[in-house]
Amino acid sequence: MENIVRCPICENKQLADMMQVEDYFLTHESFHLSKCSRCGFLITNPRPVASDLSKYYQSTDYLSHSKKKKSATSMLYNLVKNYSLGKKYQLITRFKTPGILLDIGSATGEFLHYFNKKNWTVTGIEPAETPRGFSIETYGLHVLQEEKIDQLPAGHFDVVTLWHVLEHVPDLNGRMEQISKLLAPDGLLVIALPNHLSWDAQHYGNYWAGYDVPRHLYHFTPDTISKLLSKHGFEIFKTEPMKFDAYYVSLLSEKYQSGKSNFLAAFRNGLKSNKSAKHRNANYSSLIYLAKKINN
Numbered sequence: 001m002e003n004i005v006r007c008p009i010c011e012n013k014q015l016a017d018m019m020q021v022e023d024y025f026l027t028h029e030s031f032h033l034s035k036c037s038r039c040g041f042l043i044t045n046p047r048p049v050a051s052d053l054s055k056y057y058q059s060t061d062y063l064s065h066s067k068k069k070k071s072a073t074s075m076l077y078n079l080v081k082n083y084s085l086g087k088k089y090q091l092i093t094r095f096k097t098p099g100i101l102l103d104i105g106s107a108t109g110e111f112l113h114y115f116n117k118k119n120w121t122v123t124g125i126e127p128a129e130t131p132r133g134f135s136i137e138t139y140g141l142h143v144l145q146e147e148k149i150d151q152l153p154a155g156h157f158d159v160v161t162l163w164h165v166l167e168h169v170p171d172l173n174g175r176m177e178q179i180s181k182l183l184a185p186d187g188l189l190v191i192a193l194p195n196h197l198s199w200d201a202q203h204y205g206n207y208w209a210g211y212d213v214p215r216h217l218y219h220f221t222p223d224t225i226s227k228l229l230s231k232h233g234f235e236i237f238k239t240e241p242m243k244f245d246a247y248y249v250s251l252l253s254e255k256y257q258s259g260k261s262n263f264l265a266a267f268r269n270g271l272k273s274n275k276s277a278k279h280r281n282a283n284y285s286s287l288i289y290l291a292k293k294i295n296n
Ligand SMILES: [Zn+2]
Pocket: 007, 008, 009, 010, 011, 012, 036, 037, 038, 039, 040, 041
């Protein structure tokens, strides 16, 4: 285990233990979350050392969501995924015409494949061998191992996307520097993240599936992602909700809490979360942040 002694965003050394969360998804080990007393950033601390992290991904579930099992949960997941691809395309093409796109953490490649079909030139980065191999064989995509990110040409990409990926990356500042280097001066950065200030996060507490420890090393809010981005020369110009995530995360959280798939309760709580965000604070369960380089 590795103890984090400085806040990755503001370098402050005062990190207070906030809560204990279990890895309900895989190992049932317990982890702690600590919060920076200055900027409020919430992190998994201590966390497994980088070389140990892969064992927390060794479940067939991460891939089978898209390909294998036909459980009600994974069918719902697939339905939403296909709908979301269209929504993501619409969102990005409001700001960018077809160009060159890099997706970091491209998983099984459906997002890249969608853009590729619409005349975008696409590249993926995917550390896990199985999904990377799948995306290359099934869709003929250009998907590289994580180490290859440093060999990509600087200023080359019109769009860089990270869909529920940044919260998994151990070297947060190093990765942000790479992204800043790769993105064209007028490029678009798209980051999707869970938001622990959402109604569903407050409701489920320690059982909230969006914590997903220790795979999620960082737990962002609209405020903390904005601080991280501004530290690296970016500003958020638009924030979009991912409304389906409230239902999906509620369904998983129900399962963690009761051991059962309570569809009705999950639906009710997903609805409540979206309603609360809409009427009060815009703290949706997951949010998409669109950012550009400052001075551009
Ligand atoms: Zn801080």
